[in-house]
Amino acid sequence: MARFRSKTGRQWLLSALFAGAAALSGVLPADALAAPPAKQTTQVPGYYRINIGDIEVTALYDGYVALDTKLLKGASANDIQSLLARMFVASGNGVQTAVNAFLINTGKNLILVDTGAARCFGPTLGVIPDNLRAAGYDKAQVDTVLLTHLHGDHACGLLAAEGRPAFPNATIYAAEDEAAFWLGKDNAAKAPKEVQPFFKMAQDAIEPYVAAGKFKQFNPGDTILPGVVSVPAQGHTPGHAGYMFGPGEGEDQLLVWGDIVHSHAVQFVRPEVAIEFDVDSKKAIATRKSLLAQAAKKKLWVAGAHLPFPGIGHVRSERKGYSWVPVEYSPLQQK
Incomplete structure (x- = not known):
């Protein structure tokens, strides 16, 4: 384009450009100039999938609860608030705490670890069935349910809305000490x-499976299925259990640890902080310290029921305590 050196030439060019833009606006569709559409009000389906070794792991989001920071014991209120603020965790109306379950496809079994809260704890929970379908699976395909413990936010999802078994083709497993505590009249x-009421929730959830002969118990350290070993994790409840998946070592293994951590912002840095829900807080603290050290040393994949969704990642050892390293979103790698 020739350069316009004179003022008159520049003015003519600007006038021509504005005139062209005005003319073009007259022929654009009316909706091209309209306001943007209304904001969307729904979130993406709550599932995330990753391959670890030879297993497929799908995290399933059940919803959230708001936990009062006063439930955390073993540190001052100021310390707890500082640790929350350090991780940009808002706590004005309670700390938003995820409830997660994990679906494991080993190629031989379709295993669900914990089942969510169903209708036991209000409208912010109970969407695992929807997210299970969104993830491409059906409840009838689940052949094994492993319960970390029998609190309602882990076991109530065993029942469908009408009180029938939600997983009609599954065998349910819980630790012997856990069953003895919660199911004992x-x-x-x-x-x-x-x-x-928490005892009733557990008993109601398990009863149909007991009647059908589909409830089994195990001892800590037992092999439940090929490549699936129970991990002692008592303290939060008398028979609280984790599960180790995978025949490999370290980064080819997944430890699903249930309620070892309720507040990622506080309990990784300060593992000595307990929560009011612990049946035996001293034992729960010792268990947390032991499993954090094991996960960090062996570079295990970890899945936690109350870690920020999808609740999968690694534990890193720090000069003081530990830190949580969440999984990064990535395409599903095929082998």
């Missing part, structure tokens, strides 16, 4: 009144 009767 005498324990429920002796429990404080405010705790008794």
Whole structure:
């Protein structure tokens, strides 16, 4: 384009450009100049998939609960607030805490670890069935359910809305000590009144499977299925259990550890901080310290029920305590 050296030439060019733009706007569709559409009000389906060794792992989001920071014990309120702020965790109305379950496809079994809360704890939870379907699976395809423990946010999802088994073709597994504690009628009767509903939740969830002969118990360290070993994790509840998946070592193994950590912002840095829900807080702290050290040393993949969704990642050892390294989103690698 020739350079316009005179003022008159530059003015003529600008006038021509503006005139052309005005003319073009007259022939554009009306909606091209309209306001943008209304904002969307739904989130993406709550599942995330990753291959670890020879297994396929699908994290399933059940929803969230808001936990009061006063439930955390073993550090001052100021320390807890500082640790939350350090991780940009808002706590004004309670800390938003995810509830996750994990679907493991070993090629031989389709295993669900924990089942979510169903309708036991209000409208912010209970969407695992929807996310299971969104992930490409059906409840009838699940042949094994492994329960880390029998709290309602892990076991209530065993029942469909009408009280029938939600997983009609599955065998349910829980640790022997866990079953003895929650399913014992005498324990429920002796429990404080405010705790008794939690016993009923556990008993109602398990009862149809017991009646059908599909409830089995194990001891800590037992091999439950090929490539699936129970991991002792008592403290949060009497028979709380984790599960190690994979025949490999370290980065080819996945430890699903249930409720070892409720607050990622606080309990990685300060593993000595317990939560009010722990049946035996001293043992829960010792278990947390042991599993954090094991996960960091062996570079295990870890999946946690109350870690920020998808709740999968690694534990890194720090000068003081540990830190959580969440999985990065990536395409599914085929082998």
